[in-house]
Amino acid sequence: MTFRGSFSCDACQGAMQMTLDEAIQPQHQGCGYIQWQKESLRLLETDLGGEILQRLQQISAYREQFACHLCGACCRLASQDADYATLLQRAAAGDDFARQFTSVFLPYPSREAARQKAPDLVATVLAETVEEPEGTEQVFFYHCPYVGEDNRCTVYGTEKRPAICQSYPETPLVFIQPKCAWQPWKQETHPQTLMAHALLQVSEQLRKRLQSALSL
Ligand code: SF4
Ligand code: SF4
Ligand SMILES: [Zn+2]
Numbered sequence: 001m002t003f004r005g006s007f008s009c010d011a012c013q014g015a016m017q018m019t020l021d022e023a024i025q026p027q028h029q030g031c032g033y034i035q036w037q038k039e040s041l042r043l044l045e046t047d048l049g050g051e052i053l054q055r056l057q058q059i060s061a062y063r064e065q066f067a068c069h070l071c072g073a074c075c076r077l078a079s080q081d082a083d084y085a086t087l088l089q090r091a092a093a094g095d096d097f098a099r100q101f102t103s104v105f106l107p108y109p110s111r112e113a114a115r116q117k118a119p120d121l122v123a124t125v126l127a128e129t130v131e132e133p134e135g136t137e138q139v140f141f142y143h144c145p146y147v148g149e150d151n152r153c154t155v156y157g158t159e160k161r162p163a164i165c166q167s168y169p170e171t172p173l174v175f176i177q178p179k180c181a182w183q184p185w186k187q188e189t190h191p192q193t194l195m196a197h198a199l200l201q202v203s204e205q206l207r208k209r210l211q212s213a214l215s216l
Contacts, residue, residue, distance in 0.1 A: 006096075007033055007039075008038040009031050009032030009033050010032070010034050011028065011030075012027075012028075012031060018033075023036070023178070024213055025213055026174045026214075027213070033098075037213055037214055038214065040041055041207060041211065041214065041216075044203050044207045045207065047202060048199075049170075049207075050056060051201050052196050052200050053076070053200075054197050055196050056193070059193055059196075060170060060198060063182065065185075066181050066184065068180075068182070070150075070152065071151060072147050072151030073118070073121060073177045073180065074168060074169075074177065075143070075144045075146070075147035075153065076117060076144070077117060077121050077141055077142075078101075078142045078143070078144070078175075079140065079141055079142070080142065081129075081138065081144065082098075082140060084107040084142075085108070086111065087115055089104055095127060097171075099146065100163060101142075101164060101166045102206045103160075103162050104145075104146060104155075104160070104162060104190045105143065105144050106144070106207065107140060107142050108141045108142065108143060111141065117143070121177050122141065124178060125139060125175055126139060128175070134165035136139065146161075147158070152164065162192060179211060
């Protein structure tokens with residue numbers, strides 16, 4: 001976006017002082033900056049988008065070097081920032097993650113019940129996620145009924161097992177318990193994953209606005 005200086009328009013006096021927000025608005029007919037908008041769009045769709053995706057693919061490939069040791073912890077205790085009713089509402093409103101999550105996970109009847117099942121894990125989640133003002137709960141605990149006695153997934157390979165389980169722990173939002181086999185991978189790659197997702201989001205917004213400015 002900084003190469004705007006290579007473009008010029010006689011009609012747009014002081015265009016170099018344009019903010020990015022102004023520069024991605026529709027321009028007047030024949031404006032020299034329309035070429036800049038086209039070039040920016042091309043860069044977003046090819047070079048930049050490709051680079052971010054490539055980086056995410058590398059992070060994903062690196063994950064293959066670690067292997068789940070079947071402790072079952074991620075199925076027996078998952079945490080979310082919302083209670084079950086809210087997750088169901090999100091799912092009904094089209095939130096795909098919430099839809100997948102509620103298709104298998106059930107809430108613990110109380111925090112105490114979760115604590116009895118996995119005291120260390122509940123304590124770690126509470127210490128590492130949000131601060132809860134006295135007397136409130138901001139974190140909610142869930143378990144999946146499909147985990148077997150041997151810690152294996154009893155719906156493995158069926159349609160019942162949602163994609164979020166298949167791609168676990170490859171989501172920037174998930175809490176990974178300290179003893180999980182993928183904790184070292186997560187620690188190493190988390191900042192880059194977050195950055196890549198943020199860049200993707202920003203570039204997607206810019207791409208849409210440029211497309212609309214260019215009436216594409
Ligand atoms: S569906 Fe299988 S992998 Fe997913 S949480 Fe349940 S038991 Fe675990
Ligand atoms: S917590 Fe990690 S190591 Fe344990 S079962 Fe889940 S993915 Fe595997
Ligand atoms: Zn102009």
